[in-house]
Amino acid sequence: MIKIEKLHKSYPIGKGSLHVLKGLDLHIKEGEFVSIMGSSGSGKSTLLNIVGLLDNHDTGNYYLNGQLIENLDEKKAAILRNKFLGFVFQSFNLINYKSALENVALPLYYQGIGRKERNKIALQYLDKVGIKDRAEHLPSELSGGEKQRVAIARALVTNPKVVLADEPTGALDSATTHSVMELLKEINREGMTVFVITHEEDVAAETDRIVRLKDGIIISDEKVQKKSNRISYV
Numbered sequence: 001m002i003k004i005e006k007l008h009k010s011y012p013i014g015k016g017s018l019h020v021l022k023g024l025d026l027h028i029k030e031g032e033f034v035s036i037m038g039s040s041g042s043g044k045s046t047l048l049n050i051v052g053l054l055d056n057h058d059t060g061n062y063y064l065n066g067q068l069i070e071n072l073d074e075k076k077a078a079i080l081r082n083k084f085l086g087f088v089f090q091s092f093n094l095i096n097y098k099s100a101l102e103n104v105a106l107p108l109y110y111q112g113i114g115r116k117e118r119n120k121i122a123l124q125y126l127d128k129v130g131i132k133d134r135a136e137h138l139p140s141e142l143s144g145g146e147k148q149r150v151a152i153a154r155a156l157v158t159n160p161k162v163v164l165a166d167e168p169t170g171a172l173d174s175a176t177t178h179s180v181m182e183l184l185k186e187i188n189r190e191g192m193t194v195f196v197i198t199h200e201e202d203v204a205a206e207t208d209r210i211v212r213l214k215d216g217i218i219i220s221d222e223k224v225q226k227k228s229n230r231i232s233y234v
Contacts (some may be wrong), residue, residue: 001162001193002028002051007060009046020046022216023060026143029194030161033188035196035204038116038192038213046211047213048197052164053077065161082110086155092147094139094154100126100146101135104153111158125153145176152183164199169203181206
């Protein structure tokens, strides 16, 4: 589903450059639940932006659903994002003056789906994440956990191949974090590939595989084995 080979990315800094990703190799199969961990400056957000077609890499290869990603203009990138990817952000990124229903329905508007049909579909996804009764509420009238559920419903509404979650629990308390991770696990059990960026060990432990970045290099790639209440890494 996601295949990265010898990926490099640098950013210009003054007269020099900052080498952020240094030859990454990463393969995420369809249906995997993977977390990318690393401290600030490790390159994890840059990696997410490249995987999410929000930024371009310098050298190396990136394949999404078997398609080599190269030389995309913004229009082509937007089409691929809308077709294959759903995004969940730490800050929710909801439109404040639109209701929960309207926020979820927005990606369907960009697909050219009529208002009645997109609202029907959006309501189904709000039901799926357990907040159908909050459909007409504005983001300001929702709790942090409810906002994130709206964001997850919005990510799912186009039936993407991959959900990219950037610190999805960073703004939530521990109880709400658990409920959001349970929701992501349920989505993954239904067959969707879920890719989580996090710096929280307990969040990463809820996924099936942990990839750790340091200074733009993958330093470990481990499957998580969960037995009883103990978690071990292999």
